[in-house]
Amino acid sequence: MNKKKGLVEAEISKTLTQWEKEYLGRGSVQVKTDILRNLLIIQLKGILTPAEQALTKTEPGMLAVKRNRSELIETGSNELKKIIHEITGVEATCFHTDISTRSGERVIVFTLAEDLEAKLNS
Template structure:
C-alpha cells in the first residue's frame, strides 16, 4: 500500500502520471492538467491535447467529419492505453479503478477523464 499522502499531493501525482501517459503513449502532452478527487471519482481535465494536424482537421471544410474522426481515433487510443492508466491509478491510490469514462472536444482540444473507484481514497490531513 502506498504511503498515505494529502489529497492535494495525490491529485498532483495523478496529474503528473497522466501527463507522462499522454506524452509517452499518445505522443504529445497537454498544455495544462488538473486532477480533482471527489468521493469515489477522479476527474482529470487536460487542456491543449490536440496535435497541430488534429487542429487543422478540426477546422477543415468538413469540420464535423474531422471532429468525429479525431474523437474516434482518440477514443480507440485511450481504450488501448487503459491498462496503463489503471496501473498508474492503482500505484498511486493502492486500488484499481472500476471504470473509466472519457471524452475529448475536437473544438477546444480539452479532454476529460473520469475514473470511478470501488471506495473513496483515504488521505492524511493536509
C-alpha cells in the same frame, strides 16, 4: 494513508502527462486532477496537435479526430487503471473519457472501488 489529497492529485496529473508523452507522443498543455469521493476527475487541456486542429474545422474531420483519439486512449485504459492503483492504492473499477474537438480538452473520469477522498482525509 498518509498522503495529502493535493499531493495525490498532483502526482496523478504529473504521471498522466508523462504517460501521454510516452504512449501518445505528446502530452497535454495543462492537467488538473480532482478527487471527489470515489471519483477521479482529470481535465486535460491543449491535447490536439496542429494537424488535428486543422481537421476539426470540418464535421467529418472532427468526427475522425474524436474517434481516433478515443480509440487511442481506450487501448491504454488498462495501463491507466494500473497507474491509478499504484499511486492511490485503490482499484479503478471503471474508466470514462470524452474529448471536445472544439476546445481541445479531454476529461477522464475513473470510478474507484473505495472512497479515496475519505481515505485520504482519515
